Amino acid sequence: MFHKRLLGTLKETRGYTAGMVVCQWISLLANIVFLYRTAGIIGSMYKKTITSEELYSYVLLVMVILCIRGICTHISGQLSNLSSLMVKEKIRTLIFNKMIRIGTRYSENKSTSEIVQISTEGVEQLEIYFGNYIPQFFYSILAPLTLFFVVGTMSIKVAGILLLCVPFIPISIVAVQKFAKKLLKKYWGTYTELGDSFLESLQGLTTLKIYNADERYAKKMDKEAERFRKVTMRVLIMQLNSISIMDLIAYGGSAIGIILSLKLFQQNLLSIEHCFFIIMVSAEFFLPLRLLGSFFHIAMNGNAAADRIFAFLDEEEAKNGRVEADALTGKDILIQNVDFAYPFSKEKEEQKREKKQILKKVSMKIPENNFIAIVGESGCGKSTVASLLTGEYSADKGKVTLGGIPITELSMQTKNKLITRVNHINYLFQGSVRENLKMGNQEASDEQMEEILKQVQLYSFIKKHGGLDMLLKENGANLSGGQRQRLSLAIALLHDSDIYIFDEATSNIDVESENLIMEIIIGLAKKKTVILITHRLFNAKSADKIYVMEKGKIVQTGIENELIKEEGIYKKLYEQQSELEDYRVIRKNQVIDQNGGSVYE
Numbered sequence: 078m079f080h081k082r083l084l085g086t087l088k089e090t091r092g093y094t095a096g097m098v099v100c101q102w103i104s105l106l107a108n109i110v111f112l113y114r115t116a117g118i119i120g121s122m123y124k125k126t127i128t129s130e131e132l133y134s135y136v137l138l139v140m141v142i143l144c145i146r147g148i149c150t151h152i153s154g155q156l157s158n159l160s161s162l163m164v165k166e167k168i169r170t171l172i173f174n175k176m177i178r179i180g181t182r183y184s185e186n187k188s189t190s191e192i193v194q195i196s197t198e199g200v201e202q203l204e205i206y207f208g209n210y211i212p213q214f215f216y217s218i219l220a221p222l223t224l225f226f227v228v229g230t231m232s233i234k235v236a237g238i239l240l241l242c243v244p245f246i247p248i249s250i251v252a253v254q255k256f257a258k259k260l261l262k263k264y265w266g267t268y269t270e271l272g273d274s275f276l277e278s279l280q281g282l283t284t285l286k287i288y289n290a291d292e293r294y295a296k297k298m299d300k301e302a303e304r305f306r307k308v309t310m311r312v313l314i315m316q317l318n319s320i321s322i323m324d325l326i327a328y329g330g331s332a333i334g335i336i337l338s339l340k341l342f343q344q345n346l347l348s349i350e351h352c353f354f355i356i357m358v359s360a361e362f363f364l365p366l367r368l369l370g371s372f373f374h375i376a377m378n379g380n381a382a383a384d385r386i387f388a389f390l391d392e393e394e395a396k397n398g399r400v401e402a403d404a405l406t407g408k409d410i411l412i413q414n415v416d417f418a419y420p421f422s423k424e425k426e427e428q429k430r431e432k433k434q435i436l437k438k439v440s441m442k443i444p445e446n447n448f449i450a451i452v453g454e455s456g457c458g459k460s461t462v463a464s465l466l467t468g469e470y471s472a473d474k475g476k477v478t479l480g481g482i483p484i485t486e487l488s489m490q491t492k493n494k495l496i497t498r499v500n501h502i503n504y505l506f507q508g509s510v511r512e513n514l515k516m517g518n519q520e521a522s523d524e525q526m527e528e529i530l531k532q533v534q535l536y537s538f539i540k541k542h543g544g545l546d547m548l549l550k551e552n553g554a555n556l557s558g559g560q561r562q563r564l565s566l567a568i569a570l571l572h573d574s575d576i577y578i579f580d581e582a583t584s585n586i587d588v589e590s591e592n593l594i595m596e597i598i599i600g601l602a603k604k605k606t607v608i609l610i611t612h613r614l615f616n617a618k619s620a621d622k623i624y625v626m627e628k629g630k631i632v633q634t635g636i637e638n639e640l641i642k643e644e645g646i647y648k649k650l651y652e653q654q655s656e657l658e659d660y661r662v663i664r665k666n667q668v669i670d671q672n673g674g675s676v677y678e
């Protein structure tokens with residue numbers, strides 16, 4: 078009935094829960110007094126002994142009770158809000174921090190839409206769990222017991238029978254629990270599947286249109302939506318049936334109580350006041366548990382959501398230590414005999430699939446302020462080396478150290494400060510150019526930002542469109558591919574770290590932007606450690622050392638002049654790419670001639 082781990086994680090809500098239960102209980106006591114007095118008044122009216130003082134004091138009592146109940150409801154509502162707020166804040170913070178720690182690895186086992194769903198609707202489900210279900214659970218134990226003692230003073234027989242009927246409601250709840258759990262797991266699974274398809278189709282709409290595949294995808298989504306509709310209907314039917322059973326027990330039980338008290342009254346074993354009181358109060362025995370039953374279905378949904386949230390929180394993340402930058406002895410990077418395989422997702426592990434070895438006995442020495450290039454054919458493991466250097470993944474065997482300290486022992490802040498990785502897709506945020514540039518350095522002045530924009534030859538374009546206040550659309554959609562990449566480079570340059578990893582940073586952009594970015598990278602390599610990962614050998618030619626990779630191994634090492642002389646993969650790739658390079662040089666010269674000196678401005 079409870080999600081132990083969830084309750085343990087949110088211990089702080091206990092005070093609020095206790096407060097809500099106390100408020101509900103005071104409210105119940107007030108109600109008992111009210112019903113007791115009402116029964117007294119009815120009794121007096123029946124006996125025709127009622128006086129105006131009795132009536133006045135009754136009216137006064139009703140007003141006081143209404144006030145007490147009003148105050149209790151208000152406080153309980155406030156506590157419920159506070160508890161929900163705390164739950165939402167804590168769980169969303171946990172998810173957010175996990176996202177930060179897990180970094181780009183978040184998509185390994187979870188889709189983007191699933192993470193969005195668990196952190197939005199998933200967390201909303203927990204709001205009801207803590208704000209209503211948990212307090213109601215305790216209240217529904219307390220209320221029948223309280224009523225048992227009160228009614229017991231009038232007729233122990235009626236009180237006992239009413240109390241005996243009460244457990245049938247939780248029994249019916251437990252009976253559906255197993256089935257509900259299974260069904261809700263399926264419900265959430267179908268829901269996230271539908272969310273995934275929707276998000277994917279939305280993101281890939283242009284591609285779907287180009288290949289006329291939109292109709293096929295629409296049909297696929299239709300099928301998924303239908304599956305979701307069916308499972309939702311099953312959930313609703315299950316909830317409705319379970320609520321009907323609880324209603325039957327609740328109203329049947331109170332009917333038994335009423336009939337019994339009427340019989341006792343007939344036999345003169347119960348006074349008229351007590352008989353009326355029991356008639357009015359008998360439903361109260363069951364109503365709290367009946368309400369708990371309704372909350373239970375929401376709580377089961379919360380349980381299923383909590384399972385998903387915790388599964389995400391348990392995902393393996395990059396190892397981060399506590400060592401700070403001042404403990405480093407220099408900034409040399411050493412990769413020694415590293416073996417690495419990507420971890421499989423839990424489901425896949427259950428299928429006992431073998432891990433695929435990606436890096437085999439990889440060793441590199443990257444001295445401080447050197448320009449190193451890693452080249453090789455697609456899929457040979459270049460980016461994987463970059464992921465080990467940033468500490469995103471850790472080696473299965475061997476060592477990766479920076480300044481003598483294993484990368485995994487450095488704190489996340491130190492790694493982020495010392496190493497900047499620029500990929501071919503760096504995200505630009507909706508907002509001004511200034512806000513985006515400030516990601517690189519919060520303290521950067523407008524002059525510094527403009528200077529960097531000049532370096533990446535974006536200044537005149539951005540100036541024409543509002544300067545640093547120019548607004549960017551989501552992921553810089555109002556910039557060209559080359560402009561986006563040059564702006565990403567500007568952000569990276571502002572970060573001013575000691576080590577730069579450019580991972581195919583010039584892929585999929587125009588030749589002119591590529592040449593400019595390469596010029597900047599080569600300039601940067603004079604004062605920083607630069608690791609250039611590229612499939613284009615031309616860009617690596619001025620590197621101090623080139624590592625050539627093939628199928629996860631380093632197969633050649635040296636500078637360009639040495640490598641083109643060796644028989645090997647480098648020479649083969651070099652010959653394949655030379656023809657293309659000649660064409661690029663001609664094209665670049667043509668553009669510069671047209672623009673009178675500059676490629677862009």
Ligand SMILES: Nc1ncnc2c1ncn2[C@@H]1O[C@H](COP(=O)(O)OP(=O)(O)OP(=O)(O)O)[C@@H](O)[C@H]1O
Binds near residue numbers: 185419455456581
């Ligand atoms: N997150 C991941 N999970 C599982 N396998 C992965 C993951 N990332 C990459 N791989 C696999 O690891 C191998 C090496 O990938 P990697 O990205 O390091 O190659 P690369 O040399 O950088 O390729 P490219 O030049 O095309 O970017 C590939 O076979 C790829 O399928």
